[in-house]
Amino acid sequence: MTVEEAAEALSLPLFRLEGLLERGTVAERDGYLRFKKSVAGKERGTAYFEEAGDVVRGFPKIRRILMLDPGVPNRFEGEVVVEEKMNGYNVRIARAGSETVALTRGGVRCPYTEHWVHRLMGEEAFSDLPELVICGEMVGPDNPYVVSDAYGVESVQFFVFDVRRKGSNEPLPVDERRELVEGYGLSGVRELARVGAGETDEIREIVEDLDSRGREGVVMKDPAMDLDPVKYTTSSGNCKDLRYAFRYFQEYGADFIYPRAVREGFQAVEFEADMDERANRLGRAILEPLAETAVAGRKGERILEPVSVRVFDLSVVEEFERHLRSTGVDAIFREPEELDDGSYRVRIDRVRQGTDDKTANLLAGGFW
């Protein structure tokens, strides 16, 4: 690659890209550049594939409202599509030259994700759609990033929520996207309703139903995708996040707690929720995982996050292990178990060294 070619493909002045590379805001690895932050009009996670010359834009942040009313009527006109927001990790699939690549939110190619994409869709997936990026959520228990058991998925499954044009990042209209996705035999996220922009009571009922089933929330979309989508989450989604964050409090607690606390407060008011029940749920989501971690630390246990992967080829595990290490993740890979269908499940313990150290220090009477 020449930096000139990359700059041209990214529509950036050469000196600008050189500056970003120098400061490390744009990083080069394994034949592609990636944007580690949103900068110069490119989303975080934007990738440029050197050999193929392809640009895959980052997935744009979906903004969040805390009040359905008047949040929804203020931002939409006419009809609103309410889709389920699923709890997994964000993946973009696209063709780069003669390969089908899968990128995580940050724009990193993940060999485990690619293994599943190839498995689910074939190595040549989307070779007939070189100008599109398929955006979706990888969901399920055999998931090294975000474990979720809420969806009845056995290992991992990919749910498409967006299809975008490669260079411009323009999204397809909702119906056009659904048709394309179905035509490929893929799953899309569930469409829960189409309502008028003023019908927030209906959306609220949907949210309450999702909440009661431990689901994460909704994304509201303009059918034509001319307006930006907006997200809204359930209380149980917020509390699940907090449970996770306070189990590994040193890694996540500080970043997770404040915005979720405020969301809970405003939702409790809009939904006229039972304050006692909400307070208890929120308090438990903070205290119980902290206590669990402190008790584990007292017993001398290491603070680890157990996850698993399932593969049809053990070389993927080796590759994934190298990959995790290269992204700075410390993890212990256990012995593979062979499953009935000839695949392998490998349990992985992510080492939460920050929480482990901090817990040990606090338990030893250390200063906060």
Added chain:
Amino acid sequence: MTVEEAAEALSLPLFRLEGLLERGTVAERDGYLRFKKSVAGKERGTAYFEEAGDVVRGFPKIRRILMLDPGVPNRFEGEVVVEEKMNGYNVRIARAGSETVALTRGGVRCPYTEHWVHRLMGEEAFSDLPELVICGEMVGPDNPYVVSDAYGVESVQFFVFDVRRKGSNEPLPVDERRELVEGYGLSGVRELARVGAGETDEIREIVEDLDSRGREGVVMKDPAMDLDPVKYTTSSGNCKDLRYAFRYFQEYGADFIYPRAVREGFQAVEFEADMDERANRLGRAILEPLAETAVAGRKGERILEPVSVRVFDLSVVEEFERHLRSTGVDAIFREPEELDDGSYRVRIDRVRQGTDDKTANLLAGGFW
């Protein structure tokens, strides 16, 4: 003043002080310099009085443990003095030349505090102790900074917890300090117990008792003050702070919540607390004030923090109003009410503009 004199009094190289002044880390106002941060071996709040040439060192941070056992035995030997940690604002009183000045934690002279110090102790207070700094907590309901009703104080009262040597910041031993304080007819913070460093069960009982009465916590001290004191707070203190922080969530929520959540988790484990009760208390301390703020915002009420001052001379109120404004505080002063003893109470509403704006924006469907 010359900068040379100040540098000499502060034992700093001239160029160092000049640099700090230039960057605004040390600020000059009304005839004194103050350290806005801990830097160059001087605590935040350290002040240098230009005319008198006096240095009053900042009050050193007292560090916090989250586990009484082994936190206390690890840091102390022999006897430990357990004193009450009171919930008010930290004040240092010292002589500067021919004046008795009162400094807040940040090293700012506060005219309201000085009014009370002069009222309680006379204008010449401590004129016979020019080398000492009297450190204590201003506590009570007529308090523009930290309102507390827990102590049966009618307006405001000053409780001494430390006496230190001016230039070196060396503290007097506990008994010597108590004798001096009593000799001046002043109140000290309560001494709750003297226990062996290993007797953490006794300290825990004290904390549980304070907790049940809505008190803030304890400070543990070496009788000789050779070792650094250590603090520990009650759950009700933590939750009171959170109630305050989430009423004015935009100003305080993010900074307050995380450390207090972790404290609650570790305390619940050490105290083998009823998790349901603790979770409920914690959840309520977050949700209820948020809901209160959201509901007030919905009614179109401005988010204000009501405080009050009581003075024996109305000119102090004017001076205090100018003072608050000069420190960037926006507040509405109400009409003085004359009390039976000829003093005046003035209600002040501190404008919490950040929370007010954010609440209005979120209620209008704004993005988080």
